Every structure is written in C-alpha cells, then in structure tokens.
Amino acid sequence: MNDEPNLPPNDELLLRWIDRSLPEVQLKALDLSAPPAWHEQRAASQLTGNLLRSSLPRTVELPSPDLLTSRIMEAVQRDAPATAPASNITPFPSRFRQWFAPLASAALVAAGFLLWNAKPHPRSSPVAETYTPDSRVIARAYFSDDADATVIDLENLEAVPDSREIRAFNIASADPAAPGEPQIFYAANGSRKPVVVLSHDAASAPHLRAIP
Amino acid sequence: MTSPSPSRRHFLTLPLAALFSISHAFPPTPTPPATPAPAAAEALVDGLLFFASKDATTPLPKEDKVTLDPAVAQSLSLRLAKVFKFPHFHLIGRHTQKVFKEYESWVVPSKDLCLKIDFQGPAEGGGLHVHLQLWQDKKVLVKSDTVISPGQPVFLGGPKWRGGRLVFVVMQQAPAK
Incomplete structure (x- = not known):
C-alpha cells in the first residue's frame, strides 16, 4: 500500500523545495523564482521545525506513529467546541486565509509535539503510552507502586469463549x-x-x- | 473530482513539510542487514501467560508443563494480586525470548495471545524502551510505548475466560554478571 499523499505536482515541488531535496540547480532557480506565498510557507515550516527541535531533546524517542496520531487527534477533539456555533461572522479575506492556514496547521503540529513532550516522563515510575485500534476497548495504563510494575489494563475486551x-x-x-x-x-x-x-x-x- | 482550494492544500502541505524538516533533525534509522543471523540481542525477556482465577482448582489446559523458579512465581503471584483482584494466578504459558536491536521480537507463550516487541533504545537502570503490540489471533488489542526494566515487569490485563482472566506478563531478566 502506498502511504504517500497524492499531492498535486506543485505541492510536491513545494515540499521538496522546503525540504531542500531538489537538485541544487533547481533549488537555486526556485529560490529566485518562487512566488511570495511559497517563501511564506517555507518560513513558517522552518519556524515550526526550529520550535520542535528546540523543544524535543535529541534523546527523546519519537512516539510510534499510531500513538502520536491518536494523541494529536485527542488534543484536537478536546479543544474543539462540541458543536459548531451558527456563525454570522464575515469570513476572513482569502488573502488572510492563505497565510493563516499554514500558520494554523503549523501550530497544530507543534502543539501536538509539545503536548506529547510536556507529558511527564517519571524516571522512577515508568508508564506506558497506549493506543487501542478498537475504540470500544479502553486501556488504563499506570504504574503500580504496590506491584512495582507497569500495568496496562484492557477493559471491554470480548471474552474468550x-x-x-x-x-x-x-x-x-x-x-x-x-x-x-x-x-x-x-x-x-x-x-x-x-x-x-x-x-x-x-x-x-x-x-x-x-x-x- | 474538484481540486482542493489553495488554502486547503497548504493546510496539508505545511505539516508534511514540518515533519520532513524534523526528520532531518534526527539520524536516519539504520537499515537492517539482509541476512538476519547473527542478530544482536539487547536483552532477554520472559513472556508469561497467567490465568487469573477465583478457584484454586480450576482445570488448566493440558499443555506442556510450564516451569518457573518457585520464588519468582510466588513473588509474581503476590504482585499480580495487588493489581488484578483474583486470589489465584496459574502460569499456563512461558516463552523466554531475546529482544533484538534491529528486528522485531515475538513472544509467544500461547497461540491465543502473543506479544510483538520492537526495541527502541536503552532505558535507565539497564531497562529497555520498547514498543509493544499485544495480539489476540489476527487482532491487535493494544499498542504501547513503554519501558521494561529488570525487576519492573509490564502486566497486560487481557480478556476474560472461564470466570477468570488472562494476564500477560513481560519481564526482563537481570543481565548475567
């Protein structure tokens, strides 16, 4: 299965330009000819990258993809209003949206990482970050001082016949x-x-x- | 199909670019060699399958005899009883397995419940940062990033069965001196 996002060619070019993964000649050409919006995106991306690098020590293990995704989605759902209020607010001008959208998305990614990194990692009491693919199953993870063990207690599992x-x-x-x-x-x-x-x-x- | 608006496309593009940018901040994961042997092992773990029960005489499956040092078995039973509210813990399966540095390690004390371990780096006190996946048949019950240390096992409370419960314990053996 191909997990690569199916991006339009311009977006792929933009990504590779931001990531400096294009041939040197093409990079230099784009440095000179890229539209202002691309430069704004690159600046925002670099800002996000710097923020994340400064908040994640090199020794921190990046969480497994499923766990990271679930944490970010939890944070998004927690912060989102329960129902979208009926709005009579005039939408932002499209020009404002164009630079606000990347900044907002960068902030979302950064918030996800910072949220992850802000979680306490007690040294004497190891805990577990968990993810259950079946949303009905609840994993309670904690460190039991009494048992001197990390416990991952799975609830709502289907019983074995x-x-x-x-x-x-x-x-x-x-x-x-x-x-x-x-x-x-x-x-x-x-x-x-x-x-x-x-x-x-x-x-x-x-x-x-x-x-x- | 209509193509997304520029702002929507940017909403997708920038997080991807940021993630690419981060990926350059960390060293690339080494590619495992094509031939698996000899695989470098980081530690030895015991995967133990217990049947937690209210009944001391609950009939156990007539399978291979499973042995564990009596002192370790007694200590584990006492510790398990502090977490799972059952008086009896019957050891029904055991698999002692090396945890490899560059390969996934499978701990299979039972055909019904098994554990995949991916080593993620050393932890304090000689422990292991690991990614665990507890499988029941074709279904992954839970994925977890955690730490296993000598003397500090991970207890995974599994499904109910015959009035009791299956409990998977993974514990790191103390390194040989």
Missing part, C-alpha cells in the same frame, strides 16, 4: 527468521522439538501454527 481451550507453550528463544521465511520456535526443555511456527499474512498479522 469458555469452550475454547487456550493453547499455551513453554518455548525457548529463537533467532529471527530469514526474510520471507516463517520463524520456528522450539521447546524450552532442550529437546529442540519444534513447537510453533510463526508466519505473517499480507496485513502483517501473525499466523501461529502449533505443531502437534
């Missing part, structure tokens, strides 16, 4: 498989008996096959 036998194993560490090959896990009792084979389907979901 009582009639189902849980197939459990006692297996030893296995090295990664060669690309495209299934990974084979062996019994932990030293017998080198293969116990389970792990492969992945097209969607990267695991497929486990127990060996009788």
